[in-house]
Every structure is written in C-alpha cells, then in structure tokens.
Amino acid sequence: MTIPQRVRLVEVGPRDGLQNEAVAAPVAVRVRLIEMLAEAGLQNIEAGSFVPEKLIPQMAQTGAVLAALKPHVRARISVLAPNSRGFTDAVAAGAKEIAILTAASESFSQRNMNCGIAESLERARALASAARISDIRLRGYISCVLGCPFEGHVEAERVAEIAVELHRLGCDEISLGDTIGVGTPLAARGLVERVAKDVPLPRLAGHFHDTYGQALANVFACLETGLAVFDCSVAGLGGCPFAPGATGNVSTEDVVYMLNGCGVETGVDLDRLLDAGDFICKFLGQPPRGRVALARAAREGALRACVPGQR
Amino acid sequence: MTIPQRVRLVEVGPRDGLQNEAVAAPVAVRVRLIEMLAEAGLQNIEAGSFVPEKLIPQMAQTGAVLAALKPHVRARISVLAPNSRGFTDAVAAGAKEIAILTAASESFSQRNMNCGIAESLERARALASAARISDIRLRGYISCVLGCPFEGHVEAERVAEIAVELHRLGCDEISLGDTIGVGTPLAARGLVERVAKDVPLPRLAGHFHDTYGQALANVFACLETGLAVFDCSVAGLGGCPFAPGATGNVSTEDVVYMLNGCGVETGVDLDRLLDAGDFICKFLGQPPRGRVALARAAREGALRACVPGQR
Numbered sequence: 001m002t003i004p005q006r007v008r009l010v011e012v013g014p015r016d017g018l019q020n021e022a023v024a025a026p027v028a029v030r031v032r033l034i035e036m037l038a039e040a041g042l043q044n045i046e047a048g049s050f051v052p053e054k055l056i057p058q059m060a061q062t063g064a065v066l067a068a069l070k071p072h073v074r075a076r077i078s079v080l081a082p083n084s085r086g087f088t089d090a091v092a093a094g095a096k097e098i099a100i101l102t103a104a105s106e107s108f109s110q111r112n113m114n115c116g117i118a119e120s121l122e123r124a125r126a127l128a129s130a131a132r133i134s135d136i137r138l139r140g141y142i143s144c145v146l147g148c149p150f151e152g153h154v155e156a157e158r159v160a161e162i163a164v165e166l167h168r169l170g171c172d173e174i175s176l177g178d179t180i181g182v183g184t185p186l187a188a189r190g191l192v193e194r195v196a197k198d199v200p201l202p203r204l205a206g207h208f209h210d211t212y213g214q215a216l217a218n219v220f221a222c223l224e225t226g227l228a229v230f231d232c233s234v235a236g237l238g239g240c241p242f243a244p245g246a247t248g249n250v251s252t253e254d255v256v257y258m259l260n261g262c263g264v265e266t267g268v269d270l271d272r273l274l275d276a277g278d279f280i281c282k283f284l285g286q287p288p289r290g291r292v293a294l295a296r297a298a299r300e301g302a303l304r305a306c307v308p309g310q311r
Numbered sequence: 312m313t314i315p316q317r318v319r320l321v322e323v324g325p326r327d328g329l330q331n332e333a334v335a336a337p338v339a340v341r342v343r344l345i346e347m348l349a350e351a352g353l354q355n356i357e358a359g360s361f362v363p364e365k366l367i368p369q370m371a372q373t374g375a376v377l378a379a380l381k382p383h384v385r386a387r388i389s390v391l392a393p394n395s396r397g398f399t400d401a402v403a404a405g406a407k408e409i410a411i412l413t414a415a416s417e418s419f420s421q422r423n424m425n426c427g428i429a430e431s432l433e434r435a436r437a438l439a440s441a442a443r444i445s446d447i448r449l450r451g452y453i454s455c456v457l458g459c460p461f462e463g464h465v466e467a468e469r470v471a472e473i474a475v476e477l478h479r480l481g482c483d484e485i486s487l488g489d490t491i492g493v494g495t496p497l498a499a500r501g502l503v504e505r506v507a508k509d510v511p512l513p514r515l516a517g518h519f520h521d522t523y524g525q526a527l528a529n530v531f532a533c534l535e536t537g538l539a540v541f542d543c544s545v546a547g548l549g550g551c552p553f554a555p556g557a558t559g560n561v562s563t564e565d566v567v568y569m570l571n572g573c574g575v576e577t578g579v580d581l582d583r584l585l586d587a588g589d590f591i592c593k594f595l596g597q598p599p600r601g602r603v604a605l606a607r608a609a610r611e612g613a614l615r616a617c618v619p620g621q622r
C-alpha cells in the first residue's frame with residue numbers, strides 16, 4: 001500500500017480546539033495564534049465560528065479576529081457557520097471558506113444542532129446556494145461518523161448517504177468527524193473506503209479526536225487508503241463535550257511528526273508549529289500538550305538541568 | 312492487508328514502567344499490581360529485574376515480589392537479568408522466563424550497559440547456555456532499533472544482524488525496542504519486514520515507547536505485517552531516561568482498545584485492566600494515564616456531575 005506524497009492539514013485549533021477550552025481567549029491571542037500557525041506553514045486554518053455568543057462565548061468576536069488578520073493570512077481562513085444568520089455574518093467578515101455542520105446520528109444532531117439530520121441538510125442546501133453566489137468555498141462536517149454518545153454504533157452506509165447529499169448540494173470538501181474519538185483504525189479506514197465509493201476521495205477529509213488515543217493510528221490507516229486531507233489541532237486543543245476532561249483533537253504536532261517520518265510533505269515547519277502550541281498553552285495556563293510538545297519540553301528541561309545555573 | 316486474529320501482549324509495566332517512575336513501589340504494591348494484571352487476563356508479565364539495588368532502587372527485592380505471587384501468576388512472569396549474577400538470582404527466585412538486553416547502537420550499549428554490543432552478545436551467549444540447562448525461556452531485547460539518543464539514525468540492517476545473533480544463540484523471542492520513541496509507522500513496519508527476512512516473524516515482538524505519540528500508529532503498522540506480539544505498559548507507566556518528563560511505554564489500555572476495535576483477540580478484559588492502571592496511578596499519586604483511562608475518568612466525572620449530591 002502506498003501512501004500520498006503530500007498531505008494537506010486543516011488546522012482547527014482556533015475553532016474546534018478553543019471552543020472546548022474552559023478559558024476564553026481574547027481576540028488578540030486568537031489573532032496571534034492564527035498568525036503563528038500561518039507562519040509555521042499551515043495553509044488552511046479554521047479561525048472561529050459565527051454562533052451566538054451566549055451559546056459559545058469562546059467564539060465571540062470571530063469577525064474582529066478576521067478583521068485583525070493580515071490579508072495573506074485571512075486568505076487561508078475558514079469559519080464555521082451553523083445557519084444563514086452566521087453565514088451572512090461570515091461573508092460580511094470576509095471569509096472565503098465557510099464550514100457547515102451535519103451529523104450521522106439523529107440524536108446527536110438534535111442535541112448538538114437542535115434539528116434533525118434532514119433539516120440540517122435543508123439548511124446546508126440553502127447555504128450552498130448562497131455560497132455559490134458569493135464565490136465561497138464550502139466545507140461540510142459530518143459529526144459522529146464512527147460512533148455516537150447517544151446511539152452508539154453508526155453505520156458507514158448512513159455516513160455515505162449523508163456525504164453524497166453534501167457533495168450533491170455543493171460542498172467542496174467533506175470532513176468525516178469522529179467527534180467522540182471512539183473509532184479504531186480498521187473502522188476508520190473501512191468508513192473512508194465506503195464513502196469514497198460514492199464521493200471522490202480528494203473531496204474527503206479525516207477528522208479524528210484522540211479521546212481514546214486512537215487518532216494518530218486512524219490517520220495512518222486512512223492515509224493508506226490514499227486519504228490526503230486531515231483536520232488537526234495545535235497542542236491537541238479541545239476536548240469532548242460529552243466527557244469533560246478527556247483528550248481533544250489529534251495534535252497537529254504529532255501528525256506532522258508522523259508525516260515527516262513517513263516522508264510525506266505537509267509544508268509545515270515543526271519547530272515553528274511547536275512554538276505556536278507553546279504560545280497558546282502558556283495563555284491557557286497549561287503544560288505543553290501533545291506528545292511531541294511534551295518530549296521537546298522534557299528534552300529542553302533535561303538540557304537546562306545539565307547547564308550549571310540554569311536549573 | 313489482513314492483520315492477525317489474535318495478539319499476545321507482554322505487559323512490561325511492573326518492570327520497564329516502574330523502573331522509570333520517580334517513586335519506588337514497595338513489594339506489596341508490585342505484587343498487587345501484577346496480580347491485578349494477571350486477573351485482567353495478561354498471560355505475560357515482566358515483573359522486575361535482577362540488577363544492583365544501588366543502580367535501580369525501584370527494582371529492589373524483585374525476588375521477594377516473585378516469592379509473594381500466587382503460583383499460577385508466577386508461571387506468567389518474566390524478569391530482566393543483565394548479567395550472570397542477575398541470571399542466577401532470577402533462576403533461584405523461580406523465574407521461568409528471563410529477558411536479556413543488547414542494543415542496536417554502540418554508544419547506547421556503552422552508556423546503558425557499560426559494554427559494547429559485541430560484549431553484550433557474548434554475555435547473552437553465556438546466559439543462553441545456562442537457560443538451556445535450567446529450561447528457562449529466553450527473551451532478548453534490542454534497544455534503539457529506530458533511533459539512538461547519541462547516534463541518531465540506526466540502520467535496519469544492523470538491527471537484523473543483531474536479531475540473527477540473538478536467534479542463533481537461542482532466544483525464544485526477540486523484542487525490537489524503540490527505546491526513545493522516535494520511530495514512525497513506515498519505519499517501524501519496514502524494520503519488522505527487514506528483520507523478518509532473517510528471523511521467523513513469530514519470534515519477534517514490537518516494543519514501542521510513546522515519547523512522540525507514535526506508538527499506537529507503529530503498533531498498527533506492524534500488525535499489518537503480521538507481527539502478533541507487542542510489549543506494552545499498564546497506564547503507560549515509564550518514561551524516557553534521556554528526556555525526563557516525557558511519555559513512557561505505549562499504554563496497554565490504549566492498545567487493547569485498538570485491538571478490540573479491530574476485532575483482534577487479546578484475552579484481556581479492558582475494565583479490569585483499567586482498574587489495575589487506576590490502582591498504580593493512585594499509588595504513584597498521579598491522575599489516570601493513557602487516553603482510554605483518561606476518557607473513562609472523564610466520563611465517570613461527567614456522570615457523577617449529573618447525580619445530585621455526588622459531585
């Protein structure tokens with residue numbers, strides 16, 4: 001099995017990551033984080049979401065974040081918009097890519113989006129028409145593709161049906177989200193293979209949470225199917241709303257380390273990426289997160305311990 | 312690519328794990344941990360090592376640990392013995408499997424074992440003769456198979472040469488150790504494929520540290536070659552002597568979760584295994600370690616938060 005020579009990483013830390021952190025980061029911190037991520041070489045960065053502030057205070061003022069970004073960085077930004085109001089605000093803020101949400105589980109859709117899957121697809125259809133008019137790139141997330149906190153098992157067939165709908169209605173990219181991180185490599189790969197029968201593989205992305213430690217193995221298993229777009233989060237920011245305290249998204253640093261080792265190009269400078277992770281962890285008042293970051297900190301600690309006067 | 316239907320896990324937490332922890336566990340704690348691991352279904356448990364107490368105080372009184380185990384648990388035990396003195400003590404303590412050490416890097420061998428690779432193989436040869444006489448199963452560890460903290464890159468050819476030597480001199484199993492956790496999946500798989508050209512695959516085991524978060528992906532990639540024996544450590548106990556504070560061995564719980572998800576039998580009961588991890592983490596005064604353990608704790612915390620009076 002050969003794996004792709006090049007992978008595109010979609011950095012979701014400033015959105016899917018920060019929205020699940022207890023501390024809300026102010027605009028200046030979010031702007032600095034996004035610019036550091038761009039400087040590290042990330043070409044796709046999800047910068048925030050246009051949702052009511054009272055629902056997700058961590059994502060307040062996403063418009064101000066976009067306005068403060070340098071234009072060449074703003075060109076790499078995607079934002080989440082759950083409905084037409086958010087969509088309009090996102091377009092007004094200058095977003096060139098907008099992400100929309102649906103789910104592969106009816107119960108999850110009801111609880112997370114306050115509407116059923118069919119209605120979320122109807123909303124998506126309306127936004128897709130608006131996107132075409134405004135020349136906006138559209139990204140569709142499907143949540144719970146490998147399991148649901150309420151329904152348990154989720155059928156790959158069902159995920160494929162929804163992916164086909166999103167593709168037909170005009171999504172440029174469809175991200176298959178293991179929202180609660182319960183997937184394991186053969187299931188993840190099997191799902192991608194199944195969906196790729198009905199939607200072209202280059203239109204698909206893998207989005208794995210590391211709740212049960214499986215995310216990197218899932219990325220590798222999917223890489224072996226030829227999947228070449230993965231969502232990840234600097235410093236593994238984020239968590240699981242259904243298990244507060246659990247691990248978040250797969251850490252971008254750990255993904256880049258793996259891809260570097262496998263000879264896969266990402267265009268990302270690992271050291272600068274680690275600096276970005278360090279920056280946001282310090283703001284959050286937390287130790288480095290992600291294994292590579294922890295190893296770098298430990299190594300530097302060991303080096304400092306060897307230099308007299310620096311311990 | 313099909314993967315094995317059944318995998319044998321070698322639990323190294325009580326040895327490779329605990330020897331790298333700051334707090335030394337007394338005999339009673341080590342005995343209870345080992346018995347809990349056996350009750351969880353682990354058939355191979357590395358219980359300790361026969362090394363001078365002043366070098367590794369955490370492994371003191373390994374003989375007393377063995378003596379205190381129930382006989383059916385003692386039958387599943389392996390111990391590490393770096394030289395003939397340790398070997399004699401291990402046999403006297405009733406060990407039926409003994410592990411010996413060598414390395415794929417000359418500098419690491421010198422620093423870790425105070426002798427070169429050639430000399431470590433000579434020692435191994437002498438111990439192998441003694442093992443045959445005493446009907447002891449012999450396990451050979453090769454350290455630094457995917458990288459060395461002093462020499463950097465390690466050639467798979469060199470690892471294969473050493474594995475062949477260990478096989479010839481009578482090792483029943485040869486564990487390929489990524490001691491510093493720098494390996495990535497294609498390299499890990501390529502190494503196993505190379506070594507398996509010269510040593511039968513069923514004689515090989517994979518031993519991955521999670522320093523850079525790659526361990527589980529490496530296990531999965533090697534599983535795809537047919538490798539069916541993996542070393543792992545409950546609660547991811549352990550660390551990296553060259554980067555204090557870094558992550559330790561791959562967590563047994565995370566490996567079992569992955570293998571369960573892939574339909575691979577291990578004979579291990581994940582809940583009881585998590586209880587064993589919980590027990591040792593509480594003794595060490597640390598939060599749960601390993602992603603699955605963290606997710607379980609987070610989920611239980613979330614459940615408690617929903618039950619009035621239990622918060």
